[in-house]
Amino acid sequence: MSKYRVLVVDDEEDLCEIIRFALEVEGYSVDVVYSAEEALKMNITDYNLLLLDVMMGEISGFRMAHMIRNDPKTAHTPIVFISAKDTENDRLTAFSLGADDYITKPFSIREMLARVKAIIGRFDSKMKIGLQILSYDKLTINLEKKQVLLEEKEIRFTKKEFEILKLFLENRNRLFTREELLKRIWSDEAFVLSRTIDVNITRIRRKIGRYERNIVTKLGLGYCFEG
Template sequence: MDTKGKKILIADDEPDILEIIQYNLQGEGYEVYTARDGDEALMRAKQIKPDLIILDIMMPKKTGVEVCEILRTQPSFKDTLIIFLTALSDESSQLKGLDTGADDYVNKPISPKLLLSRVNALFRRVNKKEAATNSVLHIDNMIIDPVKFIVMVDAEEKTLAKKEFELLYLLASRPGRVFLRNEILNQVWGNDVIVGDRTIDVHIRKIRQKLGLDCITTVKGVGYKFSL
């Protein structure tokens, strides 16, 4: 994979972790920058405009989750890839991280080879999506624009988190078709990201709430389909 020109920002308050991650990513050809706390991570992100950010969840000044939430509210960081580093292994913590707009998480203690594999996998997925033709969807009173990353319902713009948008776009691209749970996980989160069925359920519920529409139907024991 061509890594030339790809910029990665790593934010962690442990110098040894920063050093080993930086060493491995630079060895792969990435341009790597570092930050020691949440405030510095925000400042450097705005300066560097990285393609991917690796955030430790438990950082001083601002946590990784807080940094992610702030970045996702800014249009210039809506498509930036974000990976969480976490020592928290419970499902609720992982769901919270993904729900804020992260693309993946890696548990501590870190395996540099695993982290590098996840980074490469995320970039491959982005390249595939960019190569594909993503057209604007017009369905009754709804418009879903994957270029501008917006959803309009009755001419009113609705704000969705990145994964919520990707999930809605997938289902709405084939109205009436039932998507299996594994199929949704693979296409929205990717084969290399380990998330549970509950992750889909949480995102579906939030999409319904934010759109104010019961536009996604649960097919019990099978999956989901889009219908207006």
């Protein structure tokens, strides 16, 4: 089964079956419902892309898109409208609601497949980029490039400083004892003084400007990044 799931929402049952067949041939996992009301009962977060008709029952595709975009859990789910409404105002309404594409009926199945593939590809790329970035306000770590940026300017960090800050940003508000930090950051070294941690923390604080206050010392316990 494909790792990509598509939900088709359209009240034209014959068209839904054509779309389902075409997508499944390309390896997508497809679910079909015939109204926005049915779709909204489903777990939208399960899907990588939604294909929505505009004119449906009591809840239109536009209204459904508005509801999806206003739910933090589904706000970034790609939406493609498929509709017989083809005026400029219809398209502008769709894009103002956060649509990723707008396909007018009748349409080429090959073109639809190409657009679906392109949008899912872009969304995948954004997700991968998101996984490579850690940030707190204007303090950012690029995990792939091993860079620390402060207000978009690169700050030079040693390997150990980078690993400590990365650990803090991945686990904000969590307390790390000195013993934990030694085990996680210096696991490959036979003997390290506890004072080494304090020295590295001091250097990190100096480098991250106003965010130094976010690295809090818990006396007798350890450190945490609050925020």
